[in-house]
Amino acid sequence: MGRPRTASTVTTKCPSCGAPVHRELVGHTAALMVTADLTPLTTEQQASIRGPNRLIWCYRQPTWGTPRLTWTGHWHPPDCPHHHVAEHQCPPAEPTTLF
Numbered sequence: 808m809g810r811p812r813t814a815s816t817v818t819t820k821c822p823s824c825g826a827p828v829h830r831e832l833v834g835h836t837a838a839l840m841v842t843a844d845l846t847p848l849t850t851e852q853q854a855s856i857r858g859p860n861r862l863i864w865c866y867r868q869p870t871w872g873t874p875r876l877t878w879t880g881h882w883h884p885p886d887c888p889h890h891h892v893a894e895h896q897c898p899p900a901e902p903t904t905l906f
C-alpha cells in the first residue's frame with residue numbers, strides 16, 4: 808500500500824460564498840482550474856445556463872476513484888448518463904432588505 812496519489816480533483820467549498828464545489832485541473836496543454844457546482848442540471852437548465860462565459864461540465868463519478876469533469880463544449884450525447892454541472896458562479900449578493 809503506497810501513499811495516495813496526488814489528486815488533481817477536490818471537493819471543497821467556494822471561498823467566497825461557501826457553496827460546495829468541485830475543483831479540478833482540466834486540460835493537457837493549457838491546464839485550467841475549473842470550479843464547478845455539484846448540483847446536477849436538467850437539460851432545460853443547461854440550455855439556459857450555457858453561454859460564452861459559463862461552461863457546462865460532464866461530471867463523471869466512477870465506481871471508485873475521483874470524479875472527473877469532462878468538457879461538453881463539443882457534441883455531447885443527449886442521453887449521457889452522467890450528471891451535468893455548471894461552472895460555479897457565486898450568487899449575486901442579495902440586497903439586505905429583509906429588515
Ligand SMILES: [Zn+2]
Nearest residue numbers: 865883887889
Ligand atoms: Zn455528459
Ligand SMILES: [Zn+2]
Nearest residue numbers: 821823824897
Ligand atoms: Zn461561490
